[in-house]
Amino acid sequence: MPRVLVVDDQADVRTMISIVLRIHQFEIVEAESAASALKLFEEASFDLAIVDIFLEGTNGSDLIAALRGRVPGLPVIAISGMTALDFLSETPEVSNVVCLQKPFRPPDLMRAIEAALGSLRQSAGAVVTAAR
Template identity: 60%
Template sequence: MPRILVVDDQKDVRAMICMVLRVNQFDVIEAGTAASGLQLFRDQAFDAVIVDIYLDDSNGLDLVSSMRALVPDVPVVAVSGMTAFDGASMSDELTRVVYLQKPFRPAELMRAVETARAAVAAKGTPSLSACAG
């Protein structure tokens, strides 16, 4: 069963994401802060990560960069309630990231996860491929 780390500071959003993933046969680990998410990422292996871009304690893109410094090819879905993802593709660590705008439907979440996993597997670059929300 594939393992996904979900990092979002909004408990209700995190719960919804986790529920959708579990229904779709993923093993899900949750974190409410960037610090706890990074520690979990260091301690365990994950097949993908879902990170909120705007976290209370950190910038989610900085978290993604830190994770990619440890595991360069980890599939990433970055979610945000904001519409601007400007400049997100500037650094190497932020390539092959699928961006998903909140609110999103369960099918859109699953499509974003599969796109991120497929892009890394194929070494593609869907950076700034914002999925409609």
């Protein structure tokens, strides 16, 4: 069962993602902040991270870079309700990230997960966008 770290400062978003992924047989660990996410990441291994780019008090792209600093090539889905995520392709530490715009539907999330897990086989440097 794949382990997924879900990092979002909005409890309702974490809950929705967790429900959808549990239905699809994923093991979910939730974090409400970058600090708690890093602590959880030190204590356990994960197959995928879903990270909100605009976490309260923290830049989610910095968190992604920190996670990838510990596990290079970690599949990541960056989510945001505020802006397009095209800028991520310009930052080497967060390259090859799947971007998903809030609000999204469960099928959008599952396509993003398939793209993120499949991106391990692709060359680094591309930002993959999960389209509706």
